[in-house]
Amino acid sequence: MVKKVFLSWDDVYSLLDVIYAQVKGKVEYVTGIPRGGTIIAILFSHRFNIQYMNNPSPHYPSLLVLDDIADSGKTLSEIKNKYPNLIYGVLHYKDISTFKPDYYGEMISENYGWIVYPWENVESKTIQDYLDN
Secondary structure, X not given: OOXXXXXXXXXXXXXXXXXXXXXXXXXXXXXXXXXXXXXXHHHHHHHHOOEEOOOOOOOOOOEEEEEEEEOOOHHHHHHHHHOOOOEEEEEEEEOOOOOOOOEEEEXXXXXXXXXXXXXXXXXXXXXXXXXXX
């Protein structure tokens, strides 16, 4: 059984504060990778008065693309290959990820546990739960 780590909204805001401290003055726009990234991009936009964009665009090099976690790195690598000149940030950067974001709220180890963000169902299954079925 995989350990689950439950985050609160305050935890998310604290991680967003860490990212904002790193990107302040470097970004004018923010967008997110669906699904978790969209939520945090909207929170980031409201919290720091940064203009939200619906989609990544190569025409805005000061665009921060957010996601909740760089786990395997596959999703973020695909987006970066499509939009290489944008800025990338995540709440959690897993040390085994093949993708290293430009900015992150917290680096975590491979055995940190399955993170359940506050917008997710508390009973959400881990990837291991899905594989067991």
